[in-house]
Amino acid sequence: MNNQTDVLIIGGGFAGVNVAHKLSKGGLSVTLIDRKNYFEVTFAMLRNVADPKLLGDTPRKLYSDFIDGTFIQGNIISMNASEVTLENGKSISFKRAIIASGSRYESLPLAKSMTAFDYAERHQEIEENHKLLVSAKSVLLIGGGNVGVEFAGEIASAFPDKIITLAHSTSTLLDSMKPKAQQKALEQLTAKGVKVIFNRRFKKDGDSYKCSLSNDTIQADLVYECVGMKPNTEFLKNELANVLDKKGLVKVDEFMNVVGYKSLYALGDCSALDTLKHGYLSSVQGGMLAKSILTADKGKKVKAYSTPPVVVITVTGRDTGVAQFPFGVFTAKFLINLKQKDMGINNMYKMFGSLPNKLS
Numbered sequence: 001m002n003n004q005t006d007v008l009i010i011g012g013g014f015a016g017v018n019v020a021h022k023l024s025k026g027g028l029s030v031t032l033i034d035r036k037n038y039f040e041v042t043f044a045m046l047r048n049v050a051d052p053k054l055l056g057d058t059p060r061k062l063y064s065d066f067i068d069g070t071f072i073q074g075n076i077i078s079m080n081a082s083e084v085t086l087e088n089g090k091s092i093s094f095k096r097a098i099i100a101s102g103s104r105y106e107s108l109p110l111a112k113s114m115t116a117f118d119y120a121e122r123h124q125e126i127e128e129n130h131k132l133l134v135s136a137k138s139v140l141l142i143g144g145g146n147v148g149v150e151f152a153g154e155i156a157s158a159f160p161d162k163i164i165t166l167a168h169s170t171s172t173l174l175d176s177m178k179p180k181a182q183q184k185a186l187e188q189l190t191a192k193g194v195k196v197i198f199n200r201r202f203k204k205d206g207d208s209y210k211c212s213l214s215n216d217t218i219q220a221d222l223v224y225e226c227v228g229m230k231p232n233t234e235f236l237k238n239e240l241a242n243v244l245d246k247k248g249l250v251k252v253d254e255f256m257n258v259v260g261y262k263s264l265y266a267l268g269d270c271s272a273l274d275t276l277k278h279g280y281l282s283s284v285q286g287g288m289l290a291k292s293i294l295t296a297d298k299g300k301k302v303k304a305y306s307t308p309p310v311v312v313i314t315v316t317g318r319d320t321g322v323a324q325f326p327f328g329v330f331t332a333k334f335l336i337n338l339k340q341k342d343m344g345i346n347n348m349y350k351m352f353g354s355l356p357n358k359l360s
């Protein structure tokens, strides 16, 4: 079977959903395809696992409940310049396609599920991960980037009596942030009882974890490997391998066009557009791409993309965090609360012209 669509959007993450919403609002007919049947605010997942009752299912919403245009649930296994092929054997041809297939964390599937593609299954997956955490006395988190730092903080807030160790391979947490943010995050986690150890690169070795730098070994009831983000671009390898760079990211020009293909665009975590990989940035890119496409369709001149100023807020539990603005780093509650209060859920759905599901 072969359907045809004007604009096909591959991936309903922050980038794909926002571009779909803005193009639909601009009058274009779009088709969004995702292997899941729900959108999910990734930022909220660590708190969702640490204490599911706080946010309930509010991070998630069925695409069919809020996407304008057509939604198709399906896993794309191959693509060329005019057609995608799904795992179920169907194909969909398009005039233009937007690749927004994002990224995954293979060692931490609770962050972005690799198997629970149905809303109810995902709810179950979160509950099961929570039960595992409840029964562990000691927890080791490997990787002191944003994910490891936030997860350590959420676990310490939910379970003040657990033995929590956060191991990082360099000598500061949050490598890509400013020194003040790194220091404040360390102080906040330490105050919550998290033991932070630096210059450690742990790998599984039998029943324990061994550091390849120091030869230390460490044991914990539960280990979370908060490292190793990979772009979801394998489906391009068959017919469009030339568009991928060495990291597997889709190469784009300053108009978000896939290099060499005027009918293809790519943005968000799967693209080489920005080195920073953030959901908020992905959604902003989505808005900008929609504006460019609608402007070009009216025969007007399109502005080249330039990275907007980025604010990064890392929360270190339910009551603390660091907010990095282009002009400084702050820990004031009213700034941290921009994310902390509901982990950004309401703001994201508002951007998509919708509301989150009610907390039940």
Ligand SMILES: Cc1cc2nc3c(=O)[nH]c(=O)nc-3n(C[C@H](O)[C@H](O)[C@H](O)COP(=O)(O)OP(=O)(O)OC[C@H]3O[C@@H](n4cnc5c(N)ncnc54)[C@H](O)[C@@H]3O)c2cc1C
Pocket: 010, 011, 012, 013, 014, 015, 016, 033, 034, 035, 036, 042, 043, 044, 045, 046, 074, 075, 076, 077, 100, 101, 102, 103, 104, 105, 111, 112, 146, 147, 232, 235, 267, 268, 269, 270, 277, 278, 279, 280, 281, 282, 313
């Ligand atoms: C725990 C955690 C906390 C985070 N916290 C923050 C934060 O506080 N602030 C922030 O800005 N960013 C945060 N991030 C980063 C943020 O989640 C990512 O940058 C963001 O998800 C990227 O959005 P995206 O739309 O590019 O891709 P994704 O969100 O990865 O979406 C891609 C979509 O494509 C679909 N897809 C992929 N391949 C296929 C295929 N072959 N066929 C069909 N569908 C496919 C996927 O199912 C998915 O829905 C966090 C990430 C994690 C893991």
